Every structure is written in C-alpha cells, then in structure tokens.
Amino acid sequence: IFMTQECLEAMLEKGTYLVPTLAAVNNIYINRDNGIPDFIVEKTIRVRERHHQSIKMFYEAGGKIAMGTDAGTPFNLHGDNSQELQFMVDLGISNSDALSFSTADAADLMGLADRGQISEGYIADLLIVSGNPVEDISVVANQKNHRRVIKNGALV
Numbered sequence: 001i002f003m004t005q006e007c008l009e010a011m012l013e014k015g016t017y018l019v020p021t022l023a024a025v026n027n028i029y030i031n032r033d034n035g036i037p038d039f040i041v042e043k044t045i046r047v048r049e050r051h052h053q054s055i056k057m058f059y060e061a062g063g064k065i066a067m068g069t070d071a072g073t074p075f076n077l078h079g080d081n082s083q084e085l086q087f088m089v090d091l092g093i094s095n096s097d098a099l100s101f102s103t104a105d106a107a108d109l110m111g112l113a114d115r116g117q118i119s120e121g122y123i124a125d126l127l128i129v130s131g132n133p134v135e136d137i138s139v140v141a142n143q144k145n146h147r148r149v150i151k152n153g154a155l156v
Helices: 005-014 022-030 038-060 083-090 095-102 104-109
Strands: 126-129 146-151
Touching (some): 083 095
C-alpha cells in the first residue's frame, strides 16, 4: 500500500508483480456506514489515497500487475471479483490492461502457463459477456452483463 521510489525500483528490477487488491480497501470505504468497526474505517480512510497513489505510480512505471481481490474481507464477497477491474480503470488503468492483469498476467504470476489467453492448446476458461470490455469495462465488472461461463472447455 505504501510504495516508495526505492520499493518501486526494486520491484521493477526483480520483475515482481503487484497485486493491488483495490476491492478490499474500496469496499470497506464504500460501506463505511454499514456496521464496520470505527477503527477499521479510520484506518481505511487513512491509507486509501496512498494505496491508490502507489498503484498508479507502479502502473505508470510499467510494473507487472496481476488482479487479486482479498475476497472475504468486509463487503468483498467471493464471486464479486470482477468489480476489481472497474476499480483499476477508475484509477486510470486502461481497460485492456485491466483485462490482461486479470487473465494472462494473473496466470503468469500463478505459474499457470496454459491459462489466461485464448490460444490453441490453452485450457478454455472463459467468461462471456454482453458488450466489449475493451471499450467499456463495466460489461465485465457488472454481473448483469455476464452471459456464460466456460470452465475447462465445458459450459457451466
């Protein structure tokens, strides 16, 4: 959350991935009036802007980023992972980069070389949406636009 120039340079040099987990902080902030303990809300308010600045700094420097959410933190439900893409775009990350961070780059970080891309020989795990997420990331971020899920080549 607290990226320094020294940390940035070391991460770039080593090729270290940053996993922003914007949903963890943003969902606490958005729902701060819905029963979250005061000390957590206070910490979230203190760190949120710095967290966002750190991610922007790393992105603008060309650092490697992969999507993650810390699902299970308050108001950050399993299955709502796609909202992380909207949070990325809201910070100035391009739609196409947010998609790559959530697919090919996340697969690379996890050492899953046969996933994350639509290519011959790759495992077919796909989310089919209405619309073009390169033009409008909300078609991925909003579950109302989700049409089909394909897992290991089979319709779920």
